[in-house]
Amino acid sequence: MTADHGSLDIPSDYHSVLLELKKMDKTDLHVFLKKVLDVVANSLDIERVSIWFFNEGRTSIYCDYLYLKKFGEFANETTLSVNDYPEYFKAIESRLYIAADSAQTDPLTKELTESYLKPRGIYSMMDIPIYLNGEIIGIICHEEQDKIRNWKRDEIDFTTAISTLVSTSIEIDFSKNKEKDFHESQRFLSTLISNLPGYVYRVNKDGDQWSIQYISDGVYDLTGHKPDELIRNKVLYYAMMVNESDKAEGREIISKALANKKPYQISYRISTAEGKIKWVWEQGRGVYNENDELEATEGFVTDITEKKLYEEEILKKNNELSAIYQFGRTLSRLAEPAALLDDIGNMLVKLFARENIYLALYNEADNVITYPFYYVINGHKEIESRPFGKDFTEFIIRTKKGIILNENLVSTLKLMGIDYEENEAKSLIAIPMIAGEKVLGVITIQDYSNENSFTQSQLELLTTIGSQAAIALENSYLYSEVTKSLKEKEMLLQEVHHRVKNNLQVMSSLIKLQSRYIKDEKMLEILKETGGRIQSMSIVHTKIYNTGDYEFINFGDYTKNLIENFQSTYGYKLRNVRFDLDIGELKLNIDTAIPCGLIINELVSNAIKYAFPEGRTGMISVSVKHFKDNFYKLTVKDNGIGVQEGVDIKKSDTLGIQLVTLLSRQLNGTIDVITSPDKGTEFIITFEEAVYKARR
Known part of the structure; x- marks a missing residue:
């Protein structure tokens, strides 16, 4: 049965024990709890004293410390499941303490008899709850072996006071650890933020106004603006830094995500304090109050300029390879020179999209430059042929090298000794079309809008296209000659078959005419057979002549x-x-x-x-x-x-x-x-x- 004792004061010897424990250094909770168990076991003269804690799900209780007085040492103990001992755990949760003089028969503890009490020789037990923030988190268990013990009121009060002391110590230690964890978390977060390749931010919403509450130091490395500079200047952050072309799309993506309470991810360009353009990637989400109202946004911004430039370079290379492939396919088919040159010019217009693109051919025998394809600002133009001279096209033919001129065209060309008719071009690129050692012509592309319009990569691409075009052009000349020769031979062959057919028909007609004057039936039959044989051959030549x-x-x-x-x-x-x-x-x-x-x-x-x-x-x-x-x-x-x-x-x-x-x-x-x-x-x-x- 559970002991029911009157209210007694704690004896003076117990008081002195409590005072000593209160004075103890509790910095190391582990050491302190072990000392408590040692002191309690000796003060109560009891064999086993232990501290048990509930697991996180409160489905079981495990022994963290067990002191054995007889041996003066600590030992391990088992875990008790709530499902196996429901009445016992119900008593722990609902009572101030459990004091079972005869634990093996007491209604509150007898569930433990066969599996726990008897194997350990326990006859009496007393459990006192341990609290943290008003919730039972465990117990201090006192167990008497080999005899029944009647628990006294002063013993219960003493162990209750010990439980209070332990609970207070655990709560103080928990608070210290919590504060320590908080500071460690803050330190870790600060270290993490400072090492991020970018910056984090929090922007508060006050009505229709937004203001930067926090922005990390990484913003300086990325933008050249210091955090306090951006916090003070509300306009600078978005209005001045974000590229004008990207603002509308960025606002739309963020607004839609916040309306749907979802995270957002956007890429856009910014202008740094030095005026440089950088690509950044931003990920953020809205922060909502208890009324589900948007009160802030938090997020992270990082530099993706290198990644973006790499992607653009890959895309450009893919486009160039695709262009070379398409050129190769087009140039591999046999065509007349005029049709081939027209195809080359139109593909260059589509690929480079510049105001002026032209093909100039060099006829070495006649020493003449012709312009079979000349495109200028959304249209084609007829350019008359001219004698070979000292113009830009002739310079490319003589040097057999490609060239890029990205600025100061007229003055640069004059310094090179080239006669150049002034026009609207601000930059140009040109390459020779070379087959073997022979220059067949020149491809020139001019930009009327921008200086520094062409790159070395484009020169390499155009050089490759020029080589393909030169080979295709030579094949086209050969194809034109062969086609002309074949047509002449076909006409000759057709004429031969026509004449053979006519001759055979004349022979057949002569035989028919002669047969009218033959009276001998046998001879007449022979002539018929001969005429049939001639006619069978004549039909073949007729078929050939008619079908081609x-x-x-x-x-x-x-x-x-x-x-x-x-x-x-x-x-x-x-x-x-x-x-x-x-x-x-x-x-x-x-x-x-x-x-x-x-x-x-x-x-x-x-x-x-x-x-x-x-x-x-x-x-x-x-x-x-x-x-x-x-x-x-x-x-x-x-x-x-x-x-x-x-x-x-x-x-x-x-x-x-x-x-x-x-x-x-x-x-x-x-x-x-x-x-x-x-x-x-x-x-x-x-x-x-x-x-x-x-x-x-």
Whole structure:
């Protein structure tokens, strides 16, 4: 049971102990608390005295100090969980003290019996709370081993006084540490701020007015203005320092962030006390009072000039590389010189965006300067050619070197002995277009608005472009000559095919004319066959002449024309014969098409003569299909009377079959014949497309 004692005064010996403890140096709280436990254990003649503290979440209590009187030393102890001993912890939180004479049976402490009291031989215990700022933070625990102890009132009062002394000492130490931590925090913050690559600030809002409350010393290194100078001058900080072009955007970003109670980040330019331009990056946020009203802004500003310049340099390099790539793509295509020079000039206008850009070409043979591209202030201008003289363009041609003039153009050029017509230009850049050792011309760019407009990097870029342009220009001249030569050869070749076609048609007409006077049927048939062969070759040359393709012909169209020629030649005899063509859009070169056409001419002619006697109805099929690799399969088939058994057509001595055999060999081909009486005849010729020898 919990002891219930009357109110007693603390005995004098306990008073003396308390006085001694009060006088002790409490600078080191750790040493002081250990001394308290030693003194209490000996004053009360009790075996175990310990100090326990709640953890941060108040879910358990741990022993920080345990003094064992018998051994005169300190030891470790366990941790007790609130969930395991709810009644015990409830008593700690709600009572002034716990004085359990018989701890193993007392309702407030019996939860501890099996896991804590019995293993340690504890029979009696007394716990006194320790306070910090009015809250229980732990207990001083007094435990008697091996016997039951009846706690007396003076002992309870004494330990309560000890608890008060301990609580006061902890509170004083906590305050000292808190103050120490505060000063350390201030020192650390000051060190941190002084080492930042920039400055921190706080700007207070009073109605519609803003005033700088604090700005760190780093502002001097960044801007050249001292903190007190900026604090006194409200206008200087933003109105004078921030670049005019960046003010509106900066205000908009900050206002929007403050309205949404979010941090803001902005980059802008400032003017320093020395008049230099620097790029800075600022991050800040609003400070709001208990009514959620904006009362200040706090933030940090740092110098990002080097980073910004590096980014701009990278961007410029990327743009230059992109420009070189685009120039390379444009200059790699073949074009006439006039079109190429126009492309070069227009790309330079887009890339450099200056008032005057021109290309001057040097004709060494005629000693003349021409201006194929001359751009000036949003338009193109025609400039007449002139003799080679002593002007600026000639200077670049003679020296074969690029040049930048960023100021005092007229006086500088006169000192160089150059005749220079005065104009509005304030700076210029020029480079020669050199192919090998030959200067083809000069690229000049002039700025009418600014001095110091061009950089060494731009000179290097323009030099690279000039080299590409010179090579492309030489290729263009060559392309122009080759194109002209090819056109002349094409016209000549077209004329040859035209004349061959006309000659073959004349021969065909002569044969037709002669056949009118031939009475012998056999001779008449021979003339017809000869005319058909000539006509098959004539059709090829007609196709070439009409299409302008001197290498390949559409073999499907060609075969269709052959069949139409048969219908024209044999007329009424073909009234019951139909034709089936299966060739499609196949294209064959001329060296293959002519012999292949002659083969079709012979086989179809043979079928017309022999397959359908006495006006018999039938069909002749012609197909050409790709077989494999460079091989094709030509099939000419009829459903006529066929050939008698025992007759080998391939060994026939007729001119037509001999011609088919000869032409097949010419095409590296083979002939297969399938025939039987009343089931027609099928010729299958597998041939290889001839290697075409270009005629250009």
